[in-house]
Amino acid sequence: MRAFTHRTARKFALAGAVTAAGLLLAACGTEDGMSGMDHGGTSASASVTVSPSATAAGGEAGAPGAFNDADVMFAQMMIPHHQQALEMAKLADGRAEDPEVKKLVAAIEQAQDPEIRKMRAWLKGWGKPESPAMNHGGMAGMMSEQDMKDLAATKGEDFDRKFAELMIAHHDGAVAMAKDEQRSGGNATAKKLADDVVRTQSAEVAQLKKILDRL
Template structure:
């Protein structure tokens, strides 16, 4: 009876060792498979060195910065209309910011001041976004001759203020500034909306077309508000 018990115990111990070894090998095989997997656009070594979450997906600043770079470069196909939209809208936005800066110490109407803040808050980030797109596309920020405020070519930017317009705006204060600002900014916004509608129609890049949608919606609303301001001034 003692011999049988000892033999049985040995069999159970041996079986347990074999099972444990099998589980260990299976676990090692799973780890090797995971370490060999890499994310698209990321080397295997960087994936292996990145922290791994309990779900097995790589995490950390490397993957976060990769996502940010992809967004900045406006991923996806693009065409000449997308490039032209960014190249022309950047100086158009920059002039709107110059007009908004003139409101400091000159604007009197609270609604005008509110719109100035909205313009500054929206258009400065949009400029940086379009600059990043052009860099990612390998295109120059400037569209070259024929795209200035003079509008000498068919691609001239509608709504751009002349040097005289800017000087006249800087020369007035109070209610006179509010009226002049509203009149000029309506014309300026009209030009931006026209450019954005052209991008909606002819552009290809999803990010650029999304920005065009935002410009049409936001600046059309601001045009309506500026007209209401003019009606009561």
């Protein structure tokens, strides 16, 4: 009876050890299986899948969603258009005299440089080239090389007056292109930028006309 008791006890002890080992292995397997899940915002939240059009060079946000030829043309044409506006604004340094002209120059630089980066990101996300097929000189409101030379040759009130005249024409061209995008574009993000261009540059045209009236 005593031998039976010892053998039985040993069997129960061995069975308990096996059970405990099995539970430990199961727990480890469960922990490994859960390692990729979100435990209060750990490893899973750090892994984000980004669509091809979501970001582009420089980390700029893309223009997600469907797009059409009008959206592509808008970005391709507005980039060099904005670039020329920035070139005109740079000429104001050391030449502009009127405080309101200087303030307007700063506003143009602040708005249009980020917009250029946005549109470049769109084109990259869409897999389209930055340069349009047409000549930049054929775009509405673009200044000729001679226009830019004449502007650079002026200073003080003469510069302020010529800058206002040329920028009115330049902005009018941008507004016309933006209105084309409003009518024909298909991408919501691109059309939103077109809305911004129409609103801000129309307001700046009105401001420039007032400046001309008093110069």
